[in-house]
Amino acid sequence: MEAVVIDAGSKLLKAGFAIPDQAPSMIIPTQMKIMNEDATLPDSPSQQANTVDPVVRGFIKDWDAMEDLLHHVLYDGLGWEISNEGQILFADPLLTPKAVKEQLVQLLFETFNVSGFYASEQAVLSLYAVGRISGCTVDIGHGKIDIAPVIEGAVQHVASKRIEIGGADLTKLFAQELAKSNPLIKLDISEVEKLKDQYACCAEDEIAYEKTLQSCNEEQHTLPDGQVISIKRERYTVGEALFQPSILGLEAHGLVEQLVRIISTVSSENHRQLLENTVLCGGTVSMTGFEERFQKEASLCSSSIRPSLVKAPEYMPENLSMYSAWVGGAILAKVVFPQNQHITKADYDESGPSVVHRKCF
Numbered sequence: 001m002e003a004v005v006i007d008a009g010s011k012l013l014k015a016g017f018a019i020p021d022q023a024p025s026m027i028i029p030t031q032m033k034i035m036n037e038d039a040t041l042p043d044s045p046s047q048q049a050n051t052v053d054p055v056v057r058g059f060i061k062d063w064d065a066m067e068d069l070l071h072h073v074l075y076d077g078l079g080w081e082i083s084n085e086g087q088i089l090f091a092d093p094l095l096t097p098k099a100v101k102e103q104l105v106q107l108l109f110e111t112f113n114v115s116g117f118y119a120s121e122q123a124v125l126s127l128y129a130v131g132r133i134s135g136c137t138v139d140i141g142h143g144k145i146d147i148a149p150v151i152e153g154a155v156q157h158v159a160s161k162r163i164e165i166g167g168a169d170l171t172k173l174f175a176q177e178l179a180k181s182n183p184l185i186k187l188d189i190s191e192v193e194k195l196k197d198q199y200a201c202c203a204e205d206e207i208a209y210e211k212t213l214q215s216c217n218e219e220q221h222t223l224p225d226g227q228v229i230s231i232k233r234e235r236y237t238v239g240e241a242l243f244q245p246s247i248l249g250l251e252a253h254g255l256v257e258q259l260v261r262i263i264s265t266v267s268s269e270n271h272r273q274l275l276e277n278t279v280l281c282g283g284t285v286s287m288t289g290f291e292e293r294f295q296k297e298a299s300l301c302s303s304s305i306r307p308s309l310v311k312a313p314e315y316m317p318e319n320l321s322m323y324s325a326w327v328g329g330a331i332l333a334k335v336v337f338p339q340n341q342h343i344t345k346a347d348y349d350e351s352g353p354s355v356v357h358r359k360c361f
Helices: 062-079 098-111 122-129 165-182 189-197 205-214 234-242 255-263 269-273 290-300 324-334 345-349 355-359
Strands: 004-008 012-019 028-031 086-094 116-121 133-141 145-151 161-163 220-222 228-231 278-281
Touching: 004 062, 012 062, 012 324, 028 062, 028 122, 028 345, 062 098, 086 098, 086 324, 098 116, 098 355, 116 255, 116 324, 116 355, 122 133, 122 145, 122 220, 122 278, 122 324, 133 255, 133 269, 145 255, 145 269, 161 234, 161 255, 165 189, 165 228, 165 234, 189 228, 205 234, 228 278, 234 255, 234 290, 255 290, 278 290, 278 324, 345 355
Parallel strands: 004 086, 086 116, 133 278
Antiparallel strands: 004 012, 012 028, 133 145, 145 161, 220 228
């Protein structure tokens, strides 16, 4: 039986058997509904009160919910059988706390009785997916942005940066902007997210964005209840916030400037290798115009070596940026498990959860 690869993000969980040139067979919401014992939803006026988030800003926070989610994925979704469990490779977010890693390996060996386990960082796996072992990943997730230089398959943690904003924060910004121009319409946050996915885009550059503030074509969108909402410059504000974080109320440099500054802290002999092998990951990077804006900003930056993006190989599945860490995990699983580089049940029984720091790094 093939190893299972799991990448559990704040919004979506990607899982499937390790087949590297295919998309994961399961892409499901990480957020879970809380059900009554009779399988009905609790009577609550707030939809949010009926849900639980096992993963918050990239890290597992609710372990009971995570156990339920993994049980559904492994046994219901992927067809594992009790007492005949297989091996799992997990994609770790950047700077995952040691205690979280230990609790995860403990859960998998003691509750799920896995026969083998390995974990690798998302940044490394995303580079593997495009055929690189060195480079820099810019991963815009639902709850955070990770910028990570990787040299010879090892994340340079001292130079890496985690920014506590992500797609969820852009959705809230979009909701605020829509409320200003459509004050009579009340939108559920899930509806706002759908509108963001459909309409949000990036202006060509800062000057083009300023022009949209003056004049911008209006889009009319009919909501499921028949109300009509107008969408104008708000659609550009969402993308612009990644390059002008002051829009979100943050005192920070834009995304490309952050990347260049991070790479400048690494040994100069690696600057070219890192910047010229930049990989964009996460659902947000598929926003209309984002890649073009990123490249435009890169061409304007003051660095003598400018960031350039690595394109995914043609044989890889479409929309690779949305699940590149999973694809990289499928590639790595084909190496670590056959070559016995993983944590076995015997390793775990001998050393306990701390074995994860010795065998997975």
